[in-house]
Amino acid sequence: MEVNNKRIFIIIGVFLVTIVAYSLTKNFFINRFTLIEKKQDQIIAELKKIKVETKINPTEAPTFTTIQEIGRLRKELTRLQDQVDEQYGVLGLVTSSPSATPSLTEQIGLNFVRIPSGKWKTVDVHQEKSSSSRIIGQMASDTSYPYTKKEDNYYYIALDDNSYGWVHKQFIEEY
Numbered sequence: 005m006e007v008n009n010k011r012i013f014i015i016i017g018v019f020l021v022t023i024v025a026y027s028l029t030k031n032f033f034i035n036r037f038t039l040i041e042k043k044q045d046q047i048i049a050e051l052k053k054i055k056v057e058t059k060i061n062p063t064e065a066p067t068f069t070t071i072q073e074i075g076r077l078r079k080e081l082t083r084l085q086d087q088v089d090e091q092y093g094v095l096g097l098v099t100s101s102p103s104a105t106p107s108l109t110e111q112i113g114l115n116f117v118r119i120p121s122g123k124w125k126t127v128d129v130h131q132e133k134s135s136s137s138r139i140i141g142q143m144a145s146d147t148s149y150p151y152t153k154k155e156d157n158y159y160y161i162a163l164d165d166n167s168y169g170w171v172h173k174q175f176i177e178e179y
Contacts, residue, residue, distance in 0.1 A: 033091050040084050047077050047084075074116070075148050115152075117159050117176040119145040127176065129169035133158040140169045143176070 051074060119127055125145050130137040133156055141163045143149055153160040158170045 036091060037088060040088055044081055044084050047081050051077055115150065115178065116148045117151050117161060117171070117178055118148050119143055119175065120177045121145075124175065127171060129161065129163060129171050131169060133170045135172060137170070140167060141165065143171060148179075 119125075123145075126142040128135075128139045129141045129143060131140050132138075143161070143163075147164070149161040149163065151159040151161045152168075154173075157173045159173060159176060160168060161171055162168055
């Protein structure tokens with residue numbers, strides 16, 4: 005009987021240590037989630053500030069530097085979200101469904117297109133919504149471009165030289 009009591013105490017002790025370890029780990033991850041959420045909020049605030057600065061003069065395209073900064077901030081947000089998803093997995097928690105969380109585009113109201121990876125090095129940008137229209141510039145494969153309109157399978161994009169033109173949707177992707 006005494007041996008059984010010792011086993012029971014050992015089992016209870018191991019169980020309590022496990023609960024304490026889980027609780028400490030959970031608190032660690034919750035603190036990390038809080039830090040990540042604060043960083044995400046800061047990035048979204050920066051992006052919203054860029055949006056306001058960009059919309060002050062709607063006739064001018066955002067500068068190349070602004071577009072690159074937005075791309076950098078978007079990548080940082082994606083990296084942070086990946087960290088959150090990974091930590092949820094470690095804790096065995098379910099992440100929120102994508103439909104419940106607004107996309108970055110919905111949160112900041114900026115829309116971008118790019119050439120799909122590995123498809124083309126450049127894509128022609130036309131003056132009108134027609135592939136036979138005059139070519140006014142080209143999109144590069146490693147650059148993001150803001151767009152302001154979508155009409156008849158075409159996107160009206162801003163180029164780096166502050167000009168605007170139309171690109172057919174078959175050559176680009178939104179992100």
